[in-house]
Amino acid sequence: METKADFWANGEFVISTDKLYLDEELIWHFLSRESYWPKGIPQELVKKSIANSPLCFGLYVRNPQAGESTQRAQVASRQQSCRIAL
Numbered sequence: 001m002e003t004k005a006d007f008w009a010n011g012e013f014v015i016s017t018d019k020l021y022l023d024e025e026l027i028w029h030f031l032s033r034e035s036y037w038p039k040g041i042p043q044e045l046v047k048k049s050i051a052n053s054p055l056c057f058g059l060y061v062r063n064p065q066a067g068e069s070t071q072r073a074q075v076a077s078r079q080q081s082c083r084i085a086l
Contacts, residue, residue, distance in 0.1 A: 014060045022058050024050060 005018035028046040031038045050056055 009062070012062050014062060016058050016060065017055060018058075019050060019056050021060065022050060022056060 005016065005020075007014055007016040007018065009015075024043075024047055027050070028041070028043045031046060032041050032043070033039070
């Protein structure tokens with residue numbers, strides 16, 4: 001089932017449901033090394049969970065210097081982004 005990607009902006013923050021903006025490496029790193037409940041979770045499982053989820057959210061900070069509305073590498077809050085994404 002395909003879900004239409006949307007985004008919402010408020011000040012310097014952007015929330016997007018477009019999975020292409022999700023930094024799977026950053027999400028996996030947080031979950032496997034920094035979060036207490038899924039420590040050691042395999043990267044493939046995180047990728048599969050994102051791919052099979054019908055709706056994912058990412059929280060981003062606008063990057064006005066680059067002229068982009070969002071920047072994958074600049075996640076406003078790692079913990080919030082990972083909680084929302086999975």
